[in-house]
Amino acid sequence: MFVCKSERNLQTQTLILLSDFRIFRDFAHIPGLDMAFIKNGYAYHTRLDNVDAITPGSIQHEGSNVLHLVRYLGDLDFATVKDNDQKMVFFDVYGLFMVYYSERTAIFLNLVVAAITLAIAWKEGIKYRIC
Numbered sequence: 001m002f003v004c005k006s007e008r009n010l011q012t013q014t015l016i017l018l019s020d021f022r023i024f025r026d027f028a029h030i031p032g033l034d035m036a037f038i039k040n041g042y043a044y045h046t047r048l049d050n051v052d053a054i055t056p057g058s059i060q061h062e063g064s065n066v067l068h069l070v071r072y073l074g075d076l077d078f079a080t081v082k083d084n085d086q087k088m089v090f091f092d093v094y095g096l097f098m099v100y101y102s103e104r105t106a107i108f109l110n111l112v113v114a115a116i117t118l119a120i121a122w123k124e125g126i127k128y129r130i131c
Contacts, residue, residue, distance in 0.1 A: 019044075027098030028090065033069065035062060 021034040037058055043049045087103040101109075 023092045023095065023098060024090075027092060028100060035065065037062075 019034050019036055021032060024030040025032065025034075037054055039055075039058075040048075040050075040053050043053075088100055089103065089106045090098065090100045092098050
């Protein structure tokens with residue numbers, strides 16, 4: 001069985017299904033559309049997960065929904081949408097909250113970690129005269 005869940009359904013809790021999309025919805029507040037097969041939901045992302053359990057009718061239903069969505073989005077005018085070329089880093093922390101920051105911040109954080117690592121290595125090298 002295939003179910004198409006809208007953001008509205010998720011907000012009103014009329015259909016509760018957890019998926020990979022949840023972290024973006026709940027913590028980054030990114031609206032979207034989640035599509036899921038719910039038959040044998042207990043097997044989702046386990047060794048019991050099996051593509052053979054998906055019926056051809058479910059695949060047809062999903063394809064039909066996606067086709068209508070793509071046609072709708074294709075007819076929209078995106079000329080007024082502001083373009084943002086800034087690259088971002090996104091990740092969640094144990095499913096508790098979403099962390100995101102710009103590429104510039106990521107480079108800065110990496111340089112800080114590298115400098116601290118080198119300082120510790122240099123200090124330990126002097127301490128044990130390994131250098």
